[in-house]
Amino acid sequence: MKTAILIIVVLLTLQSCSRKSDSTPLVDYVNPLIGTAPACTLNALSHGKGSENNAQVVPYVTTPFAMTNWTPQTRATETKCIAPYYYNDSIINGFRGSHWLSGSCVQDYGSMSIMPVSGDLICSTEKRGSGFSHQKETSTPYNYTVYLDDYNIKTEMTATKRCGMLRFTFENAGSAHIILNPNSDEGQGFTAIINEQNEIVGYNPVHRIYQGWGEAAGFSGYFVARFNRDFDSFGVFQGEDIMERDTAIRNVQDLGGYATFLVQSGESIEVQIGTSFTSIEQARKNLDAELANRNFEHVEAELKATWEKVLNKVQVEGGSTTDKTKFYTALYHSLLHPRTFNDADGTYLSFSGGKQVLNSGDKDYYVDFSMWDTYRASHPLFNLLMPEANANMMWSLLDKAKNGDWLPIFPCWNSYTSAMIGDHVITTLADASIKNIIDISDEEYQYLIKNAFETPANFEDYKNGKGRRALSSYLKYGYVPLEDGVRESFHKNEQVSRTLEYAFDDFALSRIALKRNDTQNAEELLQRALNYKNVYSKADTCVRGRFADGSFTPDFDKLKRMSYITEGTPWQYTWYVPHDINGLKELMGGEKDFAEQLDRFHVSGQYWHGNEPGHQIPFLYNYCGQPWKTQALVSEIMLNEYDAGVGGLSGNDDAGQMSAWYVFAALGFYPVSPSVPEYVISGPHFDRISIQLNNTNLIIEAPGASSGKNYIQNAKLDGKIYTKNYLNHFDLLKGGKLEFEMGSTPNKDWGTAQKDRPYSLSRE
Template sequence: MTSKLVWVAALFTLVSCTKQAVDNSPLNYVNPLIGTAPAATISAINHGHGTENNAQVIPSVTVPLGMTNWTPQTRATETKCVAPYYYNDSTINGFRGTHWLSGSCVQDYGSMSIMPLSGKLKCGTLERASAFTHNEEESTPYNYRVTLSDYNIQVEMTATRRCGMFRFKYVNEGEAHIVVNPNSDEGEGFTQILPRQNEIIGYNPVHRIYQGWGEKAGFSGYFVARFSHGFTNYGTYQDEDVFEHVTRISDLKNLGGFASFYVNKNEVIEVCIGTSFTSIEQARKNLDAEIGAKTFNEIKSDLKNTWESILNKVQVEGENEDDKTKFYTALYHAFLQPRTFNDVDGSYVSFSGGDKILNSGDRNYYVDFSMWDTYRASHPLFNLLMPNENTDMMYSLIDKAKQGGWLPIFPCWSSYTSAMIGDHAITTLADACIKNVIELNDEAYSYLLKNAFETPEDFAEYKNGKGRRALESYKKYGFVPLEDEVKESFHQQEQVSRTLEYAFDDFALSQVALKRGDNTNHELLTQRAFNYKNVYSAADSCVRGRYIDGRFTDEFNKLTRMPYITEGTPWQYTWYVPHDINGLMELMGGQEGFNNNLDNFHAAKQYWHGNEPGHQIPFLYNFSGEPWKTQKLVTEIMKQEYDSSVGGLSGNDDAGQMSAWYVFAAMGFYPVCPSVPEYVISGPHFDKITINQDNGNTLKIYAPGASSGKNYIQAYSINDKNVANNFLSHSDIVNGGILKFQMSDTPNKNWGREKNARPFSLSK
């Protein structure tokens, strides 16, 4: 009897420990639905933009950085600023293989949808839609499940890097159908039924709709859908016109194909879908290579293990469970873009409308860089946690330059674009180079210099997105004057913001020149890095539009949007001098003037966390002797602008930048100035953080009490050596070791105040 009780107790302990281990898995804290509902955060209320103030993310089932993401589809369009899924929608009309730029306001492209039905065949996306409830919806990075109530069908999906796999369980016996269609808003596309192979194939031509011109991008999204069940009927359709046993249809609006079956009660039909940007045959090869004979559960398990491995690169411990949900969901969102473009054998269509099929060899080739956003924190996060993948991303940028002749500014849809401002591919490459993640050879370096100093002679190439906008004005005057309205750009005017961003990009390139021993360009670019001063109005303590003759414009209100500022106000952009905060401080009359201006800025509720240009602002008090204010601000932003509800993101996530900000803030440091291998310290928000790095080194961060409200730094040490500086070097992280923070719920106004404690700045 006693031994039996011991055995039962041991079994109970084993089960409890196993359950605890499972519950502590970072995957259990990821909620892909966060950000799919309207936000009610401060930024969303004061400055909100985008459809219904959603963060424009979707519940993607995907491999990190995958080619095609899989999502429930509540809106069947590739229209700009309309994501495939919104939490507040009440019906699902398909399940999409999507190339949506996560958290963005660009348009989807090359996508396709699949929808199961029972009873009467209904092909149009509105007609076939089914009600669903969130009570019967489960979303994880590796699996999505939902019940389509109108049809009593249980849907489950999982994925590989280039393929999706679906299980459709038909609860009711009888007539069943599966509809497949390309999501073309252009009245284009192709679908073919291959009944002997149990396949439906097709493609959706890609258009660069976001730029407003709608040109063809020169490639398509191809798919091969393979069914586990033979067809009892099949055909194609256009709108609600059904063409039974007609196997091909193309270049019409709302076209697609269907397969019909007779199913028994609770019968399951599985569909595997291979995708490619190269050809239907390559989509089939991807399908055979990545899924082949594997079962649904095997694919799901593989994807689960992949996410488990990548999320475990950062292990956090603390009292607040909601914070873990926010952290690991942010990490998930940060790892969705850029996108794998090559097939399993390395094949991909050359950049910018090229008709060549190239090969990436033993590395992946990436597209869809939301560069205006992601250079700030996303790519620095990759340099820390995914340096091998970021290496491939950086060489993908260089490959685009080799294929198109210019380093791209904002490469989406495998195309040049002038979608945003700045030249931040330079900064992103510089950051990876300075942190020794990549090596830039002479050819690669020449493309960076070309962007900084040359403008395409062919106007058509310039209009198409090659080269910096308004570079000639910038070089001639040291700023972009208001007379140059930058008409050949999706974002026109915005002259002050361009000046500020080019000055920073010039600084980043100067660091590469310095590392390479190119003293001539280092000195020239360093001087250009001070161009931000040319649009600063001392009378206003703020940046302001300026004419060629030096006059500042009368069109000025520092609190409201101005046409010479990008997506913000002059006061918000004033702080965009990440490379020379000390120089900006001097313009404002020194440390006291800088702090007063920054205090007034926050008191006026000007800080807008929902958009990227200000993401460095909360950390700037570290430069001006008041780092406790940074610690307070970062804590408030993490609490007010992020939460664990479905409306928990305050603005467009923009390919993971909003989420990467949170990851850095939670770890306690932030890359204010990419291309400088240092981080500004703001203090950890977990009691213990373990960063497991690809080089085999581990960094452990201890901050007892941080998760329960002790968010002010009293002291900190690196490998038991006390440090007064309020910055952390990149080498301190990658070399591994132990950081210890002494935290409190009250500020220590003496820590980090020394002048030599300030992080890097161009002006000494």
């Protein structure tokens, strides 16, 4: 055991020493508390409201893409849009094995909680909480520690991919109790005491609450908690009713079990918790596979080494400690989802109801794809930094199609949902395919075509999330008319936004069709990719709701939220044509008018960084000969919309998309149009960046970038003058050196040539 810990420490030391000027482990720049308080960024104060004014992240102790994440719990519910932990809360009532979609407004599911108390036994989650102080709280990706003031208990957490490990140190001698419960809001679940094995086990059935109807998902979150010493007493409870020596309880509100110990002052009790989505027995197997014969320090050191290895894929130099904290915390947040669903031996329940027990072999099967968000930057980031992991994610999506007979749109809870608009699983698969991360078979390709051209014949299948919403209207009119209320969807109406997003998805699918020489479908899809024009009103220089007869709705204000727009205003969504900016320019009257409209949009304060549909907008000046404005805007957003404080994220992080945007922006380029292997250049924000790409390194040098020189003067790629304002994905994979000469004032000549503009479907 000591040898293993020594090896991990040596690895951490070597990784730290590989950086020239800073020996701080990269993982120690990560602050998981960033984003756990209401956003205090500039944009959030003017645009955010309700849950959108909070990043909705929690201080996870976890591995990248883990099955279960471990967090302190200040809210015991699994209610939609309520995260397990909020920084401004003052009471901790448990420590949760969580499946909360980080940064989201869905709900936790299949979760369980554990809570230590001393003195009198108090089991109810409403009564057992303890005050705590942030001065006695430490949060890192590999350890969370807090002192529970009411009980004088020090609590520490660390984790593996499927398991958690907690250590409770009791200052008070005498009776100590550790309570476990499934977090079911439906009065469901099960807990049992297995005294002879020092175990408390249980499960919490999963419901698809965000879908809107709350149906059972067909599986549960299972747990096995194993203690490192014998119980002096035990029992189960329902709320405040305690049943000492009883060994099982099920399907009542606020149920759980507890173990009691007589402890000396300063004594610690360790609890190892295995989790699974398959069964209690599989949770026990996961515990044995990942935690058997291991102590807290060893697990913690290994988790720290895991994060250090991943974060070392991008090494930055220059800038302040705050700059590095913002960057590496963003990278950490980017790597939390999707979620591993299979057990350590590969076992997992099939998609959409779990009727079959399958095995993933030597790869992981993933769930919880927040596709409306993460196709934009998160998955492109994985394609660049972690292509093998993203290939397994794409395999998981295609596996869902084979099991459910339809490619999912927004797969959460290992289920179909119509939770958000668009069909961006197609775009995500297209980006991976075009970048040669995956090969799509003939059979798999048919599932993509099916989504784009067919609607389920069975209404219940459609209602439950199979197929594109309002596809028949979209195909008939070339847009979704206002008469189609899209009732069988969690997000109803939003017809203009659906039209725009389907047009982009059609474009992305056309890229796969062209790669496969399927010219017939490619031509039709490319024509459909121009459907965005059908909801554009030239008189308003803006998108606008349209009826089936072709007339535009009188209900229109480009500056206000409209029912036919998703989570935004018509003007904000007007710029959502990432595949055909040149075509949008033509609609606006040409390049000059386009640039002027873009200026007016930003001057009016319409840009809202706290929600995803506009994330590409700051980069659009590169398409109209004014890339220095992109460089200035991105720098401003990085400064004003991200902070190293607890309120430092400008809206829901949405499974890491908000953070992935920052990572790309700091590197100096962004994937405006996923499925096109290009990145639009905005300029790096560190003096030197080293990116590990498979078996080579890409070095980006930009002296002065970290000290306010944010304008590109000139650039070189491998010693040759580089004038394009975008980068090719395959050129980056070759490694080498990208050099930027940075300055404090714009160079209005660099990157402005029309022949050197980023890709657009319509050619100038």
